[in-house]
Amino acid sequence: MVRARTNDLNLVERAAKVLPAGVYGHHSVGMLPSGYPQFFGRAVGARLWDVDGNEYIDYLCGYGTNLFGYGFEPVEQAAAEQRRLGDTMTGPSALMVELAEAFVDMVAHADWAMFCKNGSDATMIALMTARAHTGNATVLVADGAYHGAMPWCTPRQVGVIPADRAHVVTYRYNDAASLRAAFEAHRGDVAAVFAAPYRHDVYADQEDLDLDYAQTARELCDASGALLVVDDVRAGFRIARDCSWAHTGIEPDISAWGKCFANGHPISAVLGNDKARKAAADIYVTGSYWFSAVPMAAALATLRQIRETDYLEKMIVQGQRLRDGLDRQAADQGFALSQTGPAQMPQILFRDDPDFVIGFNWAQLCIEHGVYFHPFHNMFLSHAHDGTVVDETLRRTGMAFEALRGSHARLSEGETSALKRRIAERAASSD
Ligand SMILES: Cc1ncc(COP(=O)(O)O)c(C=O)c1O
Structure with a gap:
């Protein structure tokens, strides 16, 4: 899937000149696969649009800030x-x-x-x-x-x-x-x-x-x-x-x-x-x-x-539906997920993926199919993630899993080795 990137890449270039690290802190996409957009234009309910107009179902919810969905x-x-x-x-x-x-x-x-x-x-x-x-x-x-x-x-x-x-x-x-x-x-x-x-x-x-x-x-x-x-x-x-x-x-x-x-x-x-x-x-x-x-x-x-409201009970139900659906899709394509944490705050990693390379590739594919997941941080559902949104998510992740089976090499070689280096450094520093 080809997404427009012109506005985002242009802003990233301008940001590098006037912000010391470009975007900093947890909103920087520096640690994410290169397909992640850095800048956003608008957000409604469970959905985000980047500055090029690409739409994503968003499972970060502003890193947790939006409990009832954007613009509630x-x-x-x-x-x-x-x-x-x-x-x-x-x-x-x-x-x-x-x-x-x-x-x-x-x-x-x-x-x-x-x-x-x-x-x-x-x-x-x-x-x-x-x-x-x-x-x-x-x-x-x-x-x-x-x-x-x-x-x-x-x-x-x-x-x-x-x-x-x-x-x-x-x-x-x-x-x-x-x-x-x-x-x-x-x-x-x-x-x-x-x-x-x-x-x-x-x-x-x-x-x-x-x-x-x-x-x-x-x-x-x-x-x-x-x-x-x-x-x-x-x-x-x-x-x-x-x-x-x-x-x-x-x-x-x-x-x-x-x-x-x-x-x-x-x-x-x-x-x-x-x-x-x-x-x-x-x-x-x-x-x-x-x-x-x-x-x-x-x-x-x-x-x-x-x-x-019953926002909490509904988020748990939808989180579980998402979790079950993703497990099924992964198994159908020969992968095994490790989904942990409360279903409404899911952490989605892949089993047998010590360098996180499969997970990063999958996250990149999800972005390409219009689902904003995070490859190493827990995520967040909101009350706006209703049954329709979760069904649409699963339709898109189904395509991402198929593409993942077709090719693991979504990340560039440079990205893959940088990721492996980061993970090795992290493991060494936590010894
Ligand atoms: C558990 C926890 N404590 C503290 C903070 C810091 O919050 P803030 O980024 O709003 O300063 C965060 C942010 O993610 C957090 O997850």
Whole structure:
């Protein structure tokens, strides 16, 4: 399938001159097969159009930000009404209190909320609160987990000095003994344990939360006075209408939220219990746009939809239909997939694909057939991914699988060897 690329390639060339890395961070397509468009023109529901007008069914949803689909009318209407009244003013609007009340009502462990812009702000506030609460420095984080791009946690070391990481200690996710050992090694100095809702690392099968690990984290924090932080920035409200650990009955002291709860409008949140209230009140954190009213109006409208619709149950059903359909198609063409994580947040890798070459080729073919999948990061369904969208996806992926069987060599030789090099480097650095 030949897609127009002229506008995209032209923009990529212009970007290289005026943006130091072209597009940077997780929105850069630098780590993806070369067929991925970098720039987009518009998005509606479950669909995206690139700047050349090519259409894709999108399984990234703005990396999770769009829970009800792009341009979801009830949320856009609430945002537009508030925009007419005022957005970034000299102080917050009444919506800030309403939004905090809504969160405290919905999330069982929360007695208070604070709002900011990005997930990285939220995890930073969680970290500062825990240090203020305990007077301790050490933060325990799971090996390979992502908590944002601040110096204390950004995955790349460039521009980071050892002092930024001096008190960040890793343990193995889902491994109670490893967490216990990390606590023991830093006895008396642990401020916080950070935990993802489940293991959602890149380039890896996703792992369900182990209850013994979660219980151990709670007990070690209780015994030492450290705070337990669940980082729900990625999975928030895609697992539960509460904190993602709610089903376990184990409550964190703090949870960090972002991405999804204003359906694409820029706002994130930190929720905490009364134990952490004073410390959260004492730290100084702020931002010029943290108090803007429009994203808060969008958040209130989104939370209402979360409470009042069966969006979650429907996403799970459609995610499972997609998963079953892809498994069948893969098997028909002689491939085996490893599909892990919740069906509504799928990670799709290929078995027997240690260098990820088959997966990258398939992702490239999916792009060519109008499905935007990610070859190594978990993906996201939204409420807009209904039965019709999933059927259309499967029609397109069926063609991608047929093409994959016909030829594995969709990536150029240069791309394939760069990918193998990257994977080997990654394996070496995680030893
Ligand atoms: C688990 C987790 N924590 C924190 C962040 C950082 O969020 P943001 O990119 O909004 O700063 C992310 C972003 O993907 C995330 O997945």
